[in-house]
Amino acid sequence: MDAASEVPGMGDAAERQARLDLAACYRLAAHFGLDDIVYTHISLRVPGTDHFLLNPFGTLFSEITASSLIRIDADGRVVAGEGRVNEAGFVIHSALHMAREDAHCVMHAHTRAGMAVSALRDGLLPVCQKSMIFYGRLGYHDYEGLAFNMAERDRLIADLGPHRAMVLRNHGLLTCGRDCAEAFSLMYQLDLACRAQVDALAMGVPLHLPPPEVCAHTAEQLWSYPVGPHVLEWPALLRLLDRTYPDWRG
Numbered sequence: 001m002d003a004a005s006e007v008p009g010m011g012d013a014a015e016r017q018a019r020l021d022l023a024a025c026y027r028l029a030a031h032f033g034l035d036d037i038v039y040t041h042i043s044l045r046v047p048g049t050d051h052f053l054l055n056p057f058g059t060l061f062s063e064i065t066a067s068s069l070i071r072i073d074a075d076g077r078v079v080a081g082e083g084r085v086n087e088a089g090f091v092i093h094s095a096l097h098m099a100r101e102d103a104h105c106v107m108h109a110h111t112r113a114g115m116a117v118s119a120l121r122d123g124l125l126p127v128c129q130k131s132m133i134f135y136g137r138l139g140y141h142d143y144e145g146l147a148f149n150m151a152e153r154d155r156l157i158a159d160l161g162p163h164r165a166m167v168l169r170n171h172g173l174l175t176c177g178r179d180c181a182e183a184f185s186l187m188y189q190l191d192l193a194c195r196a197q198v199d200a201l202a203m204g205v206p207l208h209l210p211p212p213e214v215c216a217h218t219a220e221q222l223w224s225y226p227v228g229p230h231v232l233e234w235p236a237l238l239r240l241l242d243r244t245y246p247d248w249r250g
Contacts (some may be wrong), residue, residue, distance in 0.1 A: 066249055107171045
């Protein structure tokens, strides 16, 4: 029996696998401190549809299981599962899922370091190798208040541009990936880069930053690496979940 078949009554095999992947992403976010009680969200497109899976608003990331996720359509209506939709989550995530074919998984976080860097005029600096993953590859979106306005979707799409990560000014962080493994890995690296920057700035001494050509070269090296996180990281992370939170597949 494959892993996807362990979630009965939740659509076809592709949707069941999507539910497992997204549930894993939520649990990993909680495990690594990328959650904010119930106020952020991760979504995943249901393969072959314009629907996506999301957590019911009011659930902790650490409570999410494959069967507890809700399925919503392009208009924000719940079409499978039970629970309330986070309105801001729908505006942000639906925009990217609809505009970017490669944005299968969208992850939004309010980490402490991410919020701190989002308030800096110069944003993310190339203070370390983790930062250089995003050198020339990071969008910025100005704060407009709580994301309830559907008109903001066009600006979110434009500000993300071709990138897979974005700083939401005075708000937090956002990543999107071709799968949950990529979106999670990018968020983990982006938050770690923000934490390193906050720590470096806190020392109150001048920063040493590599020259732009070195930063650009390093970014190209990192993005052109032939093996992605779905191979290098994801299997090990799933083993971590199985050892530590064995109920996540339910």
